[in-house]
Amino acid sequence: GAGVSQSPSNKVTEKGKDVELRCDPISGHTALYWYRQRLGQGLEFLIYFQGNSAPDKSGLPSDRFSAERTGESVSTLTIQRTQQEDSAVYLCASSSQTGALGGYTFGSGTRLTVV
């Protein structure tokens, strides 16, 4: 596609429910990143996919968080048993160059509210 597409744009969920966030990167982009942006805070790295290599999961805050990516296409970020502190904007970015030296292209994000 022309840009990085994320869905849904907004999600309100009850505490304890599972949620799945989707990211559709730019076609041909080999690298895909997930970040979390809490209100009034910077971007927090969650996970990084590069081609068929094992993902860098070092930023995932707990085992309730997981992400998958099939090949160089869509990625899903799953949060199980959501908590109120999970409320944030979840941003996905993709890049055409290894290491993203060309700069990321970000999606508009999914705003998650846990009530």
Next chain:
Amino acid sequence: AQSVTQLGSHVSVSEGALVLLRCNYSSSVPPYLFWYVQYPNQGLQLLLKYTTGATLVKGINGFEAEFKKSETSFHLTKPSAHMSDAAEYFCAVSDTGNQFYFGTGTSLTVIP
């Protein structure tokens, strides 16, 4: 470990005045440095980047930044602020180019 410090979470300038947004980083190796801008209700957009070469880099919308190794800084400037510059600005650093570390952001307000 990488880290980025953006001094001033909120900056206000008058329209036409100089914009200066500060960014300092810590890196054990020569870094890659980026500035991103986030307009209200939009995703982040790349404003400019430093990877190698000239230390003064120019970006979109009249912004520029200078990499100063001795000061570990990469401050963002624009000679004359415009109302449309009101946004959140994020500085980011990477050493390997695989993982990026973002600052907490600076919200720029332009006063008419």
